[in-house]
């Protein structure tokens with residue numbers, strides 16, 4: 001990636017990938033995110049950090065959690081928010097993504113939040129926006145989902161403390177998973193004790209990620225794990241429909257059931273980025289059970305997105321102060 005995620009002044013400007021983000025910046029985002037959490041039942045945190053600024057959500061792939069939480073994060077920081085209806089946008093008439101960006105930039109957008117099925121789109125946009133404008137990757141093909149990686153690490157730390165002492169197992173369709181890649185990047189930066197990738201051979205990456213150990217047996221792969229993260233089979237990313245695993249057979253071999261989970265530590269936490277396919281990669285009783293932190297992942301995701309927006313605002317404020 002050629003685009004720099006930090007400005008010359010040292011502010012976070014873009015968030016495209018965790019692979020190039022220093023450990024200190026990851027820690028700073030998570031620390032800031034923690035300040036936005038409020039006790040259950042209390043009103044959510046609001047402030048005026050982004051008053052007068054505009055955030056545009058451009059989701060060229062479906063999303064519930066990421067899109068809703070970026071929208072709420074921006075609104076809770078007092079930004080104006082544009083949610084472009086991409087199915088009705090002029091991209092459907094052949095307009096290039098950069099022309100869409102230039103058009104919206106002319107409407108004084110300060111932050112673009114972008115999800116796209118093609119690799120490199122967020123970085124390419126970041127290379128072409130005005131100097132004060134920021135680009136946040138909200139999910140890029142199979143390669144990167146940085147705010148997801150941050151919220152996953154934040155959730156693990158809040159339950160288990162320092163990741164250096166932990167054994168983390170990521171289970172499922174690793175090959176097509178930007179979630180697995182970003183989680184692995186963040187965990188590796190923070191010095192995870194042991195990272196395991198678990199799944200059938202055809203769903204494992206051709207080259208392992210972040211020096212993780214690879215397992216093709218669920219019981220072995222999650223044995224004594226502190227954290228077990230289940231992933232959805234990303235049907236939309238298979239080149240041929242015939243290659244998609246049979247759901248029942250997959251659940252039998254790799255589904256997180258109560259029985260399977262006995263191989264992990266008794267106090268292991270169970271994670272899933274969502275959306276879930278209950279009865280395929282995870283049993284409903286586990287998703288809703290006492291070891292599940294899936295809803296906390298969602299809550300922490302909103303806090304992480306507030307933190308990232310607040311931090312890139314330092315760049316916007318510094319750049320526009322000079323105008």
Ligand code: CP
Pocket residue numbers: 062063064065066067139148273274275
């Ligand atoms: N985890 C995640 O990215 O979920 P959405 O696709 O719903 O945003």
